[in-house]
Amino acid sequence: MAQTHALSGQVVSVRPLGEHLKGAKTTAILKAEELEIVRVVLLAGHEMREHKAPGEITVQCIEGRIEFRTPETSQTLGPGDLVHLRSKEPHALRAITDASALVTMRVGRTN
Numbered sequence: 001m002a003q004t005h006a007l008s009g010q011v012v013s014v015r016p017l018g019e020h021l022k023g024a025k026t027t028a029i030l031k032a033e034e035l036e037i038v039r040v041v042l043l044a045g046h047e048m049r050e051h052k053a054p055g056e057i058t059v060q061c062i063e064g065r066i067e068f069r070t071p072e073t074s075q076t077l078g079p080g081d082l083v084h085l086r087s088k089e090p091h092a093l094r095a096i097t098d099a100s101a102l103v104t105m106r107v108g109r110t111n
Contacts, residue, residue, distance in 0.1 A: 006030045006037075014039065014102050016063035016079070021098050034108040042066065042095035050092040055106030058084050064099025068092075077101070 006012045006029055017024050022043065030037040039062075042048070050069075059068060061077035068075050068083055069092045076096065077083065085091055093101070 017100055036105045036107050038103045040101045040103050043098050044095050047094035050090050052088045052090050053105050055087045058082055058104045060102045062100045065096040066099045067094040067096055
């Protein structure tokens with residue numbers, strides 16, 4: 001079954017998953033012409049290896065604690081913390097505790 005994405009003008013909850021976090025999976029919330037929003041779920045010790053996004057991104061920790069690494073630095077994100085990266089900047093994520101984050105990516109046109 002295809003993933004259902006939010007429609008223009010539709011209200012979507014991005015509240016913490018709480019007790020449902022352990023059973024949750026990473027899901028795309030929105031895929032539009034120039035914007036993609038994904039709730040990333042990482043359980044403690046799991047990681048997203050170093051990668052690059054084609055456009056600018058933000059990563060906002062919703063719950064738990066996440067180690068956010070770039071070639072220059074390593075930072076810990078907690079609930080409510082947000083970080084921005086320029087396009088094509090290498091980065092990696094590792095869950096220190098069970099965590100979820102909202103990742104917003106600019107996609108499509110880059111001019």
